[in-house]
Amino acid sequence: MKKYNKTLYTLITILIIYTVSFSLFIFYSITNFAFSDFYKRLDLRRNLNAEELLNNKDNSSNWTSSYIKDLDNQNSFIIEFDPHTKKIITEHGFDNALWDHVNKLGESNFKNENIFYSTKYFEKNEKHYIVGVSAENYFYTHHLSYLRQLLFISLLFGVLLVIVISLFTKRSFMKPIYAMINQVENIGSENLHLRLTEPKDNGVLNKLSLTFNNMLNRIETSFETQKNFISNASHELNTPLTSIIGIADVALSKERSTDDYQKSLYKILDAAENLERKTSALLLLARTGYNNNKLNLKPVRIDQIVMDAKMTLMEINTNFRIIIDFTLLPDDSMRLKINGSAPLLQLAISNIISNACKYSEDHTAYIGLGASDDKVIIIIRDEGIGIPEEDMSRIYDPYYRASNTENYLGYGIGLPLSRNIVRMHKGEMSISSILGEGTTVRIVLPSILRF
Amino acid sequence: MTKTKRTLIPTDFTVGSLTVVIDYLSETSDTAIDLILAHGQKSSDSITELLGFDKHYHLENGYRPDFLTACQIIKTRFEDRVNDLYSDIISSKNDAYIRNYLKGNKIDTVILPDDTSYSKSVENSFCVLAALRRNCLKLNIPILEIAKTRTYIEENRSEDSIRKIFFRKNLKNATY
Secondary structure (H helix, E strand, O other): OOHHHHHHHHHHHHHHHHHHHHHHHHHHHHHHHHHHHHHHHHHHHHHHHHHHHOOOOOOOOOOOOOOOOHHOOOOOEEEEEOOOOOOOEEEEEEOOHHHHHHOOOOOOOEEOOOEEEEEEEEEEEOOEEEEEEEOOOHHHHHHHHHHHHHHHHHHHHHHHOOOOOOHHHHHHHHHHHHHHHHHHOOOOOOHHOOOOOOOOOHHHHHHHHHHHHHHHHHHHHHHHHOHHHHHHHHHHHHHHHHHHHHHHHHHOOOOOOHHHHHHHHHHHHHHHHHHHHHHHHHHHHHHOOOOOOHHHEEEEEEEHHHHHHHHHHHOOOOOOOOEEEOOOOOHHHHHHHHHHHHHHHOOOHHHHHHHHHHOOOOOOOEEEEEEEOOOOEEEEEEEEOOOOHHHHHHHHOOOOOOOOOOOOOOOOOHHHHHHHHHOOOEEEEEEEEEEOOOOEEEEEEHHHHHO | OOOOOEEEEEEOOOOHHHHHHHHHHHHOOOOEEEEEEEEEEEEOHHHHHHHHOOOHHHHHOOOOOOHHHHHHHHHHHHHEEEEEEEEEEEEOOHHHHHHHHHHHOOOOOOOOOOOOOOOOOOOEEEEOOHHHHHHHHHHHOOEEEEEOEEOOOOOOOOOHHHHHOEEOOOOOOOEE
16 A cells, blocks of 8 residues: 555656646746847847947937837947956946946847846947947736746646645545455455445456455355355255165064065165265365365266256155256257266255255246256246245355245255355356245356357 | 248247247257347337437347347257347338338248237337238248247246246156
């Protein structure tokens, strides 16, 4: 910040120096012009005067004054002097104190206070003369002083303007940054869901906010994943465990044939494998957090993942009904491939389908699959209880459960976990719902064609 | 080489209106199709607006957020049969204009839904169905009537609209 201020003050100083130099240059140029012009006019009058005085040209006809007007306080003088001693012999209308300023061998122009002088050396009949004219420069005495005042006031205003505009610009530049700083300061571990406001323009501040928000997304995801790992694990592992216990209970409830035991053991094996897959996925999630580099991303077909999720869920919950609409599935399988982790994606999709079935009276979930140019779109909807509008903003909070879910078993972990996984795959998940009518979840994932 | 079939389908820029496109493509075996999604939007009476008329500007203003995504999904699904899919504006109901439009765009077939409840998606929108039907008959352009598919979901619900192209009631390929 100090460096920023230093740069700003340097810029202000440069601008002020430039303005002052500009004003001085104007003043100097005009003064210079006023002097040289006035001396030229004096020289002309001095030469006419010399003609009149030394060559005895008759001035009675007033041939000069009809063309050349006298200047303010114009005064003519002639001095006879001794060229050796440089002393005045006779003089008419000349102030002797100014004798030193006069060039005794040629022309000279000088000024004393407001009076300007023009003199020239002449020789006639072996006598030596200095003929001169003096006058007051009205432009110098009046107009230049006015110009000086004008420039001084303009300069003052200019400097003030530069300072005010610079400080105002600095403030307007810094304001959104300070606002951003305040917003960042308000974000703590307890409210990691907060995000910075993204300016509407496409400038650098927008990019900065976006970068911050992306970073917060990563932090939040990582934070939640770490914080809720045990809960996630228990939630996710409970279903296959229940299945294993149930099958084992049934198998042991009475004496059975070897075939029956074998069937039961196969079912237990299936459930245990399912459990193992989930454990690996959760361990992976906890170990890697949000860091994509460490994720083992491979090209996977999303339709296959959806089918697998469906199969897994139907095995565990026989009352679930899952309808998949493949009518808009592209023929080109490459369009359905994404770079992802199959166990994690299956986990995310299973969670959402499971919720759709769980919260619907008919236990039916509808899944639509489609692909655009570089995205895969999955729509999962149900005709269930829906989510109250006031709960929509908090549905991604871990452990948060909507107010109308009291009669349904759950921990409020599935949805944030699913969103984390979708985000890990650079995808987006959005939920729209109408209370009592149903919920639609849209997952958009970048297809392999994008990369 | 197969001749490209240029097919015009009216739209009101809602995802729901695209179900007709899906039904047409699902029910026919036409290949090499150019699909033109035509939207009726009356041109302005102001001379300055007419001078600076920009079709793309009006089209971009009219698109609903999910409309383009839904179009892309359809294009991707039928990419082996659909050469091109684009939107256009029909700016008048005038018979001569409609006939010129159909001739100028070399329209081979017009698909009309039985449903006429098209929404006025943007200002100055109008329904082009009647005008198209009238003028196609005059020009002997075949009209294919398609019963607009009822979706599972009511059209007026303000939820995620992209799902309207999924879960249609006459689903043949849904797996249970």
